[in-house]
Amino acid sequence: MAKSKIGLIIGHEYLIRVRKKSFWLVGILTPLAIVAVGVLIGFLSVANSSEEIQVAVYDNSSRLSQRIESDDNISFIPIAASMELDSAKAMVRNSSVDALLVVPSDTTVQYAVIEKGMTVYYSENVPMSVQGEITSQVEKIIQDAKIKNLGIDPETLAKTRTDVTITMVDISDSGQEKEESDLVQTVKIVLAFALCFLLYMFMVFSGNMVMTSTLEEKTNRIVEVIVSSVRPFELMVGKIISSGLVAMTQVIIWAVMLTGLSMAGVAGVATMTAGDKMTEQALAAAAENPETAQMAQAMAASQNPDAVSEMMEIITELSQIDFLTIGIVSLVFFLLGYLLYASLYAAVGAAVDSPNDAGQFVLPLTIPIIIALYCGMTIIDNPHGPVAFWLSMIPFTSPIVMMVRVPFGVPVWEIVLSAVLLLLTFIIFTWIAAKIYRIGLLMYGTKPTYKDLWKWIRQA
Amino acid sequence: MEDIILSAHSLTKVYGDYKALDNLTVDIPRGSLFGLLGPNGAGKTTFIRLINQILIPTSGHITLNGAHITREDITRIGYMPEERGLYKNLTVMDQAMYLARLKGLPAQTAKERIRKWLSKFEIENWAGKKIQELSKGMAQKVQFIINLLHEPELMILDEPFSGFDPINAELIRASIEEMCAAGTTVIFSTHRMESVEQMCSHMLLINKGRGILQGKISDIKERYKEGIYRVEIDGENIGEVEKWSEFVSWEEAKSTARKAALMRIDEQSNPNALLLRLSAVGQIRSFAEVMPSINDIFIKAVGESNPSHNV
Numbered sequence: 004m005a006k007s008k009i010g011l012i013i014g015h016e017y018l019i020r021v022r023k024k025s026f027w028l029v030g031i032l033t034p035l036a037i038v039a040v041g042v043l044i045g046f047l048s049v050a051n052s053s054e055e056i057q058v059a060v061y062d063n064s065s066r067l068s069q070r071i072e073s074d075d076n077i078s079f080i081p082i083a084a085s086m087e088l089d090s091a092k093a094m095v096r097n098s099s100v101d102a103l104l105v106v107p108s109d110t111t112v113q114y115a116v117i118e119k120g121m122t123v124y125y126s127e128n129v130p131m132s133v134q135g136e137i138t139s140q141v142e143k144i145i146q147d148a149k150i151k152n153l154g155i156d157p158e159t160l161a162k163t164r165t166d167v168t169i170t171m172v173d174i175s176d177s178g179q180e181k182e183e184s185d186l187v188q189t190v191k192i193v194l195a196f197a198l199c200f201l202l203y204m205f206m207v208f209s210g211n212m213v214m215t216s217t218l219e220e221k222t223n224r225i226v227e228v229i230v231s232s233v234r235p236f237e238l239m240v241g242k243i244i245s246s247g248l249v250a251m252t253q254v255i256i257w258a259v260m261l262t263g264l265s266m267a268g269v270a271g272v273a274t275m276t277a278g279d280k281m282t283e284q285a286l287a288a289a290a291e292n293p294e295t296a297q298m299a300q301a302m303a304a305s306q307n308p309d310a311v312s313e314m315m316e317i318i319t320e321l322s323q324i325d326f327l328t329i330g331i332v333s334l335v336f337f338l339l340g341y342l343l344y345a346s347l348y349a350a351v352g353a354a355v356d357s358p359n360d361a362g363q364f365v366l367p368l369t370i371p372i373i374i375a376l377y378c379g380m381t382i383i384d385n386p387h388g389p390v391a392f393w394l395s396m397i398p399f400t401s402p403i404v405m406m407v408r409v410p411f412g413v414p415v416w417e418i419v420l421s422a423v424l425l426l427l428t429f430i431i432f433t434w435i436a437a438k439i440y441r442i443g444l445l446m447y448g449t450k451p452t453y454k455d456l457w458k459w460i461r462q463a
Numbered sequence: 464m465e466d467i468i469l470s471a472h473s474l475t476k477v478y479g480d481y482k483a484l485d486n487l488t489v490d491i492p493r494g495s496l497f498g499l500l501g502p503n504g505a506g507k508t509t510f511i512r513l514i515n516q517i518l519i520p521t522s523g524h525i526t527l528n529g530a531h532i533t534r535e536d537i538t539r540i541g542y543m544p545e546e547r548g549l550y551k552n553l554t555v556m557d558q559a560m561y562l563a564r565l566k567g568l569p570a571q572t573a574k575e576r577i578r579k580w581l582s583k584f585e586i587e588n589w590a591g592k593k594i595q596e597l598s599k600g601m602a603q604k605v606q607f608i609i610n611l612l613h614e615p616e617l618m619i620l621d622e623p624f625s626g627f628d629p630i631n632a633e634l635i636r637a638s639i640e641e642m643c644a645a646g647t648t649v650i651f652s653t654h655r656m657e658s659v660e661q662m663c664s665h666m667l668l669i670n671k672g673r674g675i676l677q678g679k680i681s682d683i684k685e686r687y688k689e690g691i692y693r694v695e696i697d698g699e700n701i702g703e704v705e706k707w708s709e710f711v712s713w714e715e716a717k718s719t720a721r722k723a724a725l726m727r728i729d730e731q732s733n734p735n736a737l738l739l740r741l742s743a744v745g746q747i748r749s750f751a752e753v754m755p756s757i758n759d760i761f762i763k764a765v766g767e768s769n770p771s772h773n774v
Contacts, residue, residue, distance in 0.1 A: 008565060015561045019553070224548025228609075231515040231542045232565040234534070445517065458479065 008233045012241025013248070016216065020249045030253055034260035038268075056133055058123075061091050062106035066117070070144050077136055079104070095126050102129050104137060112152050114145045186320050191410040192383060194324075198333050198406035199379045205250050205341045206372055206403075210348035212246040214361060217352030217440070226444050235441040239353075243345040324410070332409050332418055336425065340402020343429045344368065350436035353443035360450045375403035386411040396421050398428035435460055467529075468493040468617060468648045469514065474523035476509050483509040485672040486523070491617075491650065491665070496643045498659035498666035498680070499652040500757065506672040507652045508545065511619050514650075515542050527617070538567040541615035545622045545652075547606050551595040555581075558594070559609050566613040573612060580608045584634070600631055607635060611642070618642060619650045624658060636662065656757040666757075668764055675768040676760070687760045690730055691753040692737065695723045698745020709737060725753065 020026055056077045062068035068081035080100065082091060088105065095103045102125040109116035121141065123134065150160060171188075217239075220226040229238060351364040375394065382391040386408045394404040395413070401421050405413070442459040443451070451459075469491040476484040484506045491497050499507050512518040514525060516537060525532045527539070550558050556577060563573035581587045584604055594602050603626050610618065623639070624632045640662070643649050651663060659666055659680075666683070668676035676683060691711065696704075704710050704724055711725040728737055738750055755763075 011561070011564050220550075223550060224544070224546040225550060226548070227517070227544040227546065228542065228548070228562060228606075229565065230517050231540070231544075232537060232562070445512070 009237050009241045012238060013245040016242055016245035017248050021252060030256035034257050034264060038264050056129060057100045058102045058104050059094055059100040060104045063108045064110055067106050067141060067144060071140055077133060092124055095124050184320050187323055190321060194410040195383060195407045199403055202337050202340055202403055202406050203376050206344040209246040209250040210344050213242050213345050214348040214352035216242055217349050221444055230444060235444060236437045239349045239437060239440050242349060247341060329409050333406055335422055336402045336405045339425045339429050343432060346433045346436040350439040353440040354451050354456060356447060371399040375400035379403050379407040383407055398425045401425050466493040470526045472523050474513060475521050476513060476518060477521040482672050487674045489667050489674055489677055493648055494646055495648055495665045496663045497650045498663035499650055500659050500666055501669035502654055505669045507669060511621060511652060538613060539616045541610040541618040543606060543610045543620050543623060547603055549594045549602055549606060552593055554591050554593050555605050556590040562609050563612040568613050576612045580611060599626060600628060603627060617648045621652045656761060660757045668761055670765050676764045684754045687755045690728045692726050692734060692750060693723050693753050694726060694741055694750050695748040696741060696745045697748060701745045703744055
């Protein structure tokens with residue numbers, strides 16, 4: 004019977020949320036917004052860089068003005084040495100050029116004065132990237148000049164260029180030697196970040212959902228009727244599971260939307276580019292003979308064996324990753340981590356009377372999550388270092404940190420130890436949370452202190 | 464022996480160093496309309512929450528139909544808390560369905576009963592409305608209905624009339640009496656003595672966590688009556704009665720201009736003798752024994768249970 008009641012609660016809470024317009028708005032608008040922002044940024048950066056910057060070069064010794072090269076973004080215009088510096092500056096002020104590069108006179112082989120003495124005058128509308136671009140060009144010019152002065156042959160120098168690649172071979176636990184390609188590394192990193200973010204989202208968003216819905220029932224005063232029908236613990240579990248399901252549904256909607264959008268995008272680009280060629284071909288072909296059109300199609304289809312073998316190669320490489328183990332281990336940590344935090348959020352929701360009062364109790368929950376997320380991002384360089392190890396042992400940070408470590412392979416004993424610690428913490432804290440939940444639900448009026456919470460825990 | 468539906472045995476609930484309920488023992492007869500009476504903070508809500516198993520007793524226990532109360536029993540109990548509340552942005556139908564199903568009703572039955580009760584209260588057209596669109600009184604009606612849906616054996620109503628206008632209060636009162644006549648035991652918790660007086664057959668008086676008086680209301684009144692009779696009498700010489708040993712005081716009748724005398728006689732004495740003597744003084748318009756009001760009984764009982772305490 005208890006089971007069917009939890010089922011009822013889950014179903015009810017899930018439907019309430021999923022039926023809300025806001026749920027679908029967030030579900031549909033978020034991916035659209037992500038794509039829109041992406042497109043916008045792309046568009047803006049193109050639009051921004053498309054304008055050419057005109058830089059006048061005032062260089063009395065003419066050591067740079069001859070060699071500095073214009074490109075799509077910046078065009079350099081040497082100005083006559085006879086011009087006064089002030090009138091050159093006036094060109095910037097009256098906008099006949101965007102900026103003025105002043106190179107100090109220096110005829111030494113060391114170029115010391117030039118190296119430290121260049122100035123760019125501008126009035127407005129000059130992107131900061133100009134500074135970097137000029138710097139790198141000038142550095143290159145001076146470097147070349149110095150090489151020449153030292154009598155080094157550029158070709159000899161070119162021969163000294165070295166390109167080192169190291170193959171990483173993992174010979175740990177499984178005992179199987181496996182070479183890891185860049186692709187595998189990348190996939191692992193992406194996987195680590197994705198799992199880590201997903202859990203973070205579940206903890207924070209679903210956790211908050213559990214908290215607000217508990218708080219809502221409490222302020223509505225309906226909670227007394229509910230707990231006269233079901234155990235508070237059943238109510239808590241029902242809310243935690245349904246919030247998790249809501250978040251999962253949201254993630255699925257996003258995934259579907261983003262996949263759909265990116266496929267539409269790819270298809271759009273493909274038809275745009277292919278369309279142009281195809282129409283030309285088709286027109287030409289159709290003009291001659293309908294059979295040629297068919298042949299063209301057949302050719303287009305048979306064009307792909309390369310692509311197929313490439314795909315096969317990718318698949319074999321990816322099959323080196325032990326997706327099964329990663330899946331199982333991350334599922335365990337994901338579930339335990341979510342349940343641990345969600346029950347703590349539930350306890351907070353039950354303990355307080357208003358969202359404002361929740362803040363002081365939510366903060367200690369958020370801090371370990373943020374630490375875990377931040378450290379998770381940084382340990383990706385060395386997923387087996389000491390920080391990674393200890394954070395994946397501490398139960399409040401271990402779920403998120405393990406998400407990052409798991410794709411790179413974690414020794415079995417570490418996984419087991421960490422999981423056991425997490426499980427114990429989960430049991431203890433859910434028990435505590437359930438007590439706070441049960442007592443807090445019917446406590447109104449005063450904002451509880453930590454001392455009160457401790458009393459509740461001991462009393463119940 | 465009376466048929467008892469629910470009993471509390473030495474029930475005690477302690478919060479920290481505060482005793483909300485202190486060694487309460489009470490029997491609630493089946494089919495009674497049982498008044499749970501006491502001032503605010505007396506422990507009524509604690510007792511109710513213990514029955515509903517929202518709280519766990521510090522010591523003592525509760526039996527329902529003679530057996531220890533269990534979680535499964537909550538489907539036999541209906542409860543309308545004093546603090547009313549519903550989901551504001553759910554429709555009447557949706558929340559009635561959810562709450563009825565939490566009490567163990569199958570969906571189909573729940574739906575039928577909701578329709579039945581809504582039409583009985585002539586509010587069928589509210590089914591699709593959200594609570595936030597209804598007035599407070601309307602929402603209370605809905606809440607009252609929701610607690611009936613699973614047809615509980617035992618119905619607990621905490622201050623059921625608060626927040627109702629007189630017309631709706633009457634509707635609720637009629638429904639409670641109807642429910643009771645149909646065999647449901649109703650526990651009716653209130654701090655308003657007069658509503659218990661009007662409706663209840665049995666009661667428990669509770670103060671500072673202690674049960675101080677319980678039983679059939681007629682028996683209690685019989686026990687607490689003081690042999691006082693109220694006489695309305697007309698005549699020239701009625702002032703004479705003031706000198707009698709039985710005379711207590713004059714009482715100004717509210718509805719008529721007539722004065723009434725309150726007279727006290729011993730329990731053994733025959734009221735007929737007093738009536739005869741009075742009839743010699745003037746014309747008797749009415750002669751009736753004054754039964755103590757629950758309020759009087761309460762004050763007296765509290766005083767007795769706690770002699771040092773001046774009520």
